[in-house]
Amino acid sequence: MLELIDQFNVFDAFWTTIKLTLWSALFSLLLGTVVAIMRLSPVGFLRWLGGSYVTLIRNTPLTLIIVFCSIGLWGQFGIEPASRDSPTFIVDLNFRLAVIGLSVYHAAFVCEALRSGVNTIPVGQAEASRSLGLTFGQGLRHVILPQAFRGAITPLGNTLIALTKNTTVAVAIGVAEAAYALRNMIEFRPDVMLLNFLLIAIGFVILTLPTGLATSWLASRLAVKR
Template sequence: MDTLVEYGDVLAAGFWTTIQLFLLSAVGALILGTILATMRVSPIPALRAVGTGYVTLLRNTPLTLVFFFFVFAYPKLDLIRFPFFTAAVVALTVYTAAFVCEVLRAGINTVPIGQAEAARSVGLGFGQALVHVILPQSFRSVVPPLVSTLIALLKNTTVAAGFSVSEVGSVIPLLNEQGEPTLNAFVWIAVGFLVLVIPLTLVQRSFEKRWSVAR
């Protein structure tokens, strides 16, 4: 408790940065992942190829290398220079989007083919059927794996500490410099992540119960 009392403000500031990283990256990953999922199931071969290539590349690339690219390699192109925080958000977004895409694609495949045929029979195009008929049903069926992906994203934010982002992962070396036992820092960070993950789990269960009744 002495560590919490003395360094509570440092831990709070670190977790606040972690929460910002998570929220921004989660929104970006959900949007980009949905776009990629629509590309993966598109009737246009070129779009399917781009979506497949993106997912294959990012899912098989370590997150650390994605961070290295956006923090160190991308600025060498002299296009747009990101602050470290923005680069971390972009890295987490493009990496997590590949996993969100596959989760949504699996959900799309669970929707009976008759739903798409019925949508076409009333004059809806592919995009309209996807937005109004298929995606809403697929989101309902993938709530557990989608929340698991977001929980993994929350934990992946600690990688940003190695790239000059002052999130909670950077608190450990700071406390070590002050002579605090490493175990104390790990314990309080673990407790903090537990506090952050529990609401996500409760939201998942709430949506599962609500949508299972609706279906």
């Protein structure tokens, strides 16, 4: 088993998986928060835009989005998030395109997680902030969003777990992460097929288990006492 790990750089592959997860988590959290604010805002057009974004993205397969990032975004629209002079141009390019696809997809779920977090806040909180004379933006910043994030830890954590698993889709545009490693291992060491699978599968259990535990610990710790 150690020999397998060595031969196919399993640790490197999982490091790429972790990097994909962290970057996409960051960007999808930012984008998702913006979309959530749009969906809560008093401006009708923004609400509509945010709602359409969520409906469209949630109903599209992630594979399609990621493949389109490579073929469409880069191939047709010429969006090139890496420099051609760099010796690792192709690797950087595919990695960053995958991060774009993953972030765009998971932002829709982050938005819905935040909205469910907003739904845990009693009406009185918003009414009180309005009666103090806070504007929509001030109320959001000081009253609604801090509580919404704390109430949304569980769904946000679950989104993070799903994101970790979904990074495997990046194999579709040739990012060398865990699923890519599995395909290589199966191709060159077909004699230990099941071991190959278990190695990668257990890697994902190790990655997702702590996230789940940390989520439930944080959720109970940060829950707003009412």
